[in-house]
Amino acid sequence: MIRTLLVLVLCAGALSCATDSTSPPRTARVVHVIDGDTLVVEIAGARERVRLCGVDAAELSRGGREPLPYGEQAREFLRNLLLNETVRMTADTIQPERGDYGRLLAYVYRLPDGLFANEELIRQGYARVYRRTEYRERKHFEELEEQARKSRRGLWRFSTQ
Numbered sequence: 297m298i299r300t301l302l303v304l305v306l307c308a309g310a311l312s313c314a315t316d317s318t319s320p321p322r323t324a325r326v327v328h329v330i331d332g333d334t335l336v337v338e339i340a341g342a343r344e345r346v347r348l349c350g351v352d353a354a355e356l357s358r359g360g361r362e363p364l365p366y367g368e369q370a371r372e373f374l375r376n377l378l379l380n381e382t383v384r385m386t387a388d389t390i391q392p393e394r395g396d397y398g399r400l401l402a403y404v405y406r407l408p409d410g411l412f413a414n415e416e417l418i419r420q421g422y423a424r425v426y427r428r429t430e431y432r433e434r435k436h437f438e439e440l441e442e443q444a445r446k447s448r449r450g451l452w453r454f455s456t457q
Contacts, residue, residue, distance in 0.1 A: 319386075319387040319393055321384050321385065321386045322339055322384070322385045322386075322402075323339075323382060323383070323384055323385075323407070324337035324338060324339040324344070324346075324382070324383055324385060325337060325338045325380070325381070325382050325383070326378040326379055326380065326381050326382075326383055327343065327379075327380075328379075329371055329374050329375045329378065329379055330345070330371075331353060331355065331356050331367065331370065331371050331374075332351070332353025332354065332366075332367060332369075332370025332371050332373070332374055332417065332422060332423055333347060333348045333351040333352065333353040333370070333374075333417070333423060334346065334347050334348070334399065335348070335374070335378065335404070337383065337385070344399075344400055345397075345398070345399040345400070346385065346399060346400045346401075346402050346404065347395050347397075347399040347400065347401050347402070348402065348403075348404055348413065348414045348417070349388050349391060349401045349402055349403055349414060349426075349431055349433070350388075350403075350414055350418075350425060350426050350431050350433050350434060350437050351414050351417050351418065351423045351425075351426060351437075352423055352424045352425065352426040352427070353366075353367065353370040353371070353374075353417065353422065353423040353424075354366045354367035354370060354423075354451070355367055356368065356371065366422065366450065366451040369422060369450070369451075370417065370422040370423055370451075373417065373420065373422045374413065374417065374422070377406065377411065377413055377416065378404070378406060378413055381406050381407070382406075382407045382408075383404050383405060383406055383407060383413070384404075384405045384407055385400065385402035385403065385404050385405075386402060386403045386405075387400075387401065387402060387403075388401060388402075388403065388431045388432050388433075389432050390429075390430055390431050390432055391429065391431050403433065414433070414437070415433075415436075415437070415440060418437050418440045418441050418444065419440045419443070419444060419449075420444065420449055420450050421444040421445075421447075421448075421449035421450020421451050421452045421453070422450045422451065423451075424441060424451075425437045425438050425440075425441045
């Protein structure tokens with residue numbers, strides 16, 4: 297009995313450690329919005345590029361390419377939410393701290409009201425769910441995207457899907 301209880305306690309401890317983020321939350325000020333899923337923040341006097349974890353907004357025009365539909369709207373929506381605001385950023389429990397391009401990957405919450413920016417972009421139809429990797433909020437974001445699609449919000453307004 298005691299041995300079984302000890303095993304259960306050890307397993308529960310291991311599971312809780314596996315789901316805790318390895319990086320503590322960071323507080324920063326948003327100084328620039330690059331596009332609908334990338335920000336520049338200032339943390340302790342240094343600037344960092346931040347990619348919103350789980351969010352896939354349409355690309356803007358770069359290198360002579362035409363912008364994708366809804367890219368400008370996504371950037372403007374994110375600007376209105378976060379530009380010059382103080383935010384709390386938390387790392388995902390599955391993804392590394394930085395993505396392929398060296399940007400911080402983060403869930404971003406506006407302070408003091410706690411608005412979850414990643415979630416809001418998807419809920420309002422300004423971005424799609426990022427589907428190339430797994431991350432903690434993926435299932436939740438997929439549910440929000442489905443609701444936005446059914447309600448024809450944002451980029452889903454003109455969709456035939």
